């Protein structure tokens with residue numbers, strides 16, 4: 208099974224601390240190893256032959272699943288959104304990496320991709336790839352939420368507020384479930400949209416949480432100069448890299464909220480760094496094309 212490194216919280220200011228989950232594994236980064244842990248146990252116990260999962264062309268979850276498969280000798284299949292991407296593997300750092308890890312890629316149209324949770328579509332994949340364990344997009348299912356419940360430790364009881372980036376909501380749900388009732392859990396969605404609350408409610412067992420919807424920077428994978436500048440300043444000051452899709456936006460939000468006095472001075476805040484650093488290269492390609500400043 209995959210070994211975790213243990214990490215200690217890092218003090219950023221007198222009030223804000225960072226849990227460097229990105230450093231718990233060299234290739235299966237941050238929340239991804241948490242999400243895979245119990246899924247890999249089930250995979251082994253039920254004697255599956257391989258893992259099949261879904262994602263976009265720059266997906267952290269696809270990269271982490273491919274890396275886990277490579278490390279553990281498990282065949283992996285990535286069902287990738289967008290037929291057009293199939294001709295760009297060589298210039299896409301995520302897809303080139305996962306192919307090197309041995310992941311087989313299956314490109315489907317964006318219309319077909321929308322069927323990814325439909326029973327009949329999953330049944331067709333099961334008959335095409337018998338005995339493959341199917342993990343949903345973003346890696347989120349009940350076992351993933353259980354794994355993310357292990358992000359917080361006893362030491363984290365001292366924090367009044369815990370902040371985490373949100374994609375599908377699985378990581379936040381795990382954190383909510385293992386938090387203390389008096390702790391406030393704030394999720395920072397990387398996407399625009401109101402559907403998330405319902406998704407989180409499917410998994411979350413407590414109501415001590417909220418979503419802060421103002422730091423998505425226009426939507427998934429959208430960035431602006433302020434964000435890039437913040438990420439670069441953060442890296443210079445703390446020597447900690449942030450990714451532009453999730454952790455950069457969340458930490459921008461945490462610091463902005465602190466500056467605006469939205470946390471009371473006595474409240475200690477813990478921000479979870481959930482990884483995603485493999486996404487930096489892909490984003491820099493996009494920034495370079497648009498003649499914008501790059502992330503360091």
Ligand SMILES: Cc1ncc(COP(=O)(O)O)c(C=O)c1O
Pocket residue numbers: 237238267268345347372373374375376377378379450453454481482483484
């Ligand atoms: C680096 C990173 N942080 C946070 C998230 C959000 O996790 P979740 O999908 O469980 O909300 C993701 C992925 O989705 C991610 O890749």
